[in-house]
Amino acid sequence: MHGDGPNALARAIGLLGDEWTLLLVRAALDGATRYSQFQAVLPISHAVLSQRLETLVSEGLMDRRQYQEHPPRSEYRLAPRGWSLWPVLIAIWSWERRMASTDPIRTPPMRHRVCGQEMTPSYRCRHCGQPVDARHLHVVWGPSGGWQRTVPGATTRRRSATSGAKVFYPSTMAVLGNRWSAAIVGAAFRGIRRFSDYQDVLGCPPSVLAERLTSLCEHDVLEPVASSDRADWSEYRLTRKGRALFPVIDMVVDWAQRWYVSDEGPVLERMHLVCGAPFRGELVCDQCGVGLHGPDIEVGEPD
Template identity: 50%
Template sequence: MARALGLLGNEWTVLILQRALLGTTRYSGFLHELPISNSVLTSRLNTLVDEGLLEHRIYQRNPIRAEYRLTDRGRSVWSILLAIWDWERTWVSHQDETLPTMSHTPCGCDFRPVLACTACDKAVAVQDVSTSWGPSGSWARSSADAMTRRRSGRRAKPVFFPETMEAFGDRWSSSMIGAAFLGICRFSEFQSALSMPPSLVADRLQLFVAQGVLTTVQHGQRANWVEYHLTEKGRAFFPVVMLMLTWAEKWYRSEEGPALIHVHDDCQKEFVPTLTCSHCGRRLKGGDVLPSTAQFASGAS
């Protein structure tokens, strides 16, 4: 999970994968479509090749010309990006004006992705899933590598998926979001479970409360205790979290076994998430999902 969060917690990586899923393959294409520097683009492409999400192919020898093609591992991130798109468009101010609607080509309708259980096909929300640590699971092994998560380039702050990157853009934020979904709600619990410095706990809690992802609740029996609970906006981030964890388990699975075990309470089967169309109810496939406007065709615009 640390490796997956290290990769997908970087906005440039997410944007390069988004462009690749829409058909961009050449270095010049990524550079033209994204407001990114040559050095950052080269670094991120090399990382994606090293991690097996892109394949570097030479298609011409004289002069040398190459392209970057998605591997199966790279193509499989489409559902995570779709969940990020939906959450940002629904919950982040002004994103409904900058991100396009999506069309499901089999039914021909604009839609929203719905998180569902592959075992029973029922829609699933955060309260419908029970999660426990697996054989390879621990907080220490699930925190992303800080060395892979700095964002640099022509822009100083995330601008395309700003609040998603606040949640996954550094090791402490992603760990705290995960802890909140596992039921941790007090300052001392965050500090103890994650071995975080108190100043960082306070900073991240303040950030998530300001964003409306967490809200403060007075403890019912202890007047001097304040708890931090996920809001409706915070709970709506659950599809992004589950799809990212499932992707991590599939492609970076430890020999010891899964880091987390998820059970769908309704059918009592292992919860493996899928996305369905809000209009026709059919399972979504990456090739059947297209932007219904050209508004997001170029990140540089």
């Protein structure tokens, strides 16, 4: 990937900003491999399921293997690229459960099999083991970075929350499910505040930017505050709920840069200000402090 095209992060957000991608990967992590098994656990139409499975195969998240010739039947198993999304899903689960408790579908609890306790993941630096949030990182654009290169070309059309169908990750989809919303939140984490600055760095049409900022404020991810420069100006800052998205955003960055490698170099370069090492985060159990691994996590029943 060279030049002015979408970079690794834009490609990842365009893919993960589809609720069905997340749900199909989650179902596969739970053991679903066949078409009928995916349909049994998800309220998904034949047409959408076929299209999404094809996308996941073409994007390298799943491998397809025919297990029956007459009639032809295939199974879909997670490839390493798809399997490695489990930390992103755990981070999303944690954020939805802690910060989006008013949503109509409650996220179920999770238990850590190693210690046997119901847990909430914590995020820490792999190098020094210290807890981390966005304030603890120094982040600069890498060789393939840049504001407008990081805006996805498009995100797959997702189900409408007003269509009567359940939306399983409603708050997450409000952020990742629209390319401009995802870009705005990313810019907010990089310190962008004013309407004009969002417009300048992202190249977003003013009417679209206004609508997206309003939506993010309605979802309590951003909040308008009076500008320190002019009383009649507003700035849009991350709320506590918005700041808590950091592990999700950071793990998407990490996943994107691992699996969509560019000859140019990374999109972002991150340094942990506490220990001075290049940053990579990891999820740990808040009960026992042990690093989390997919097979060690058990999903409970919804509250």
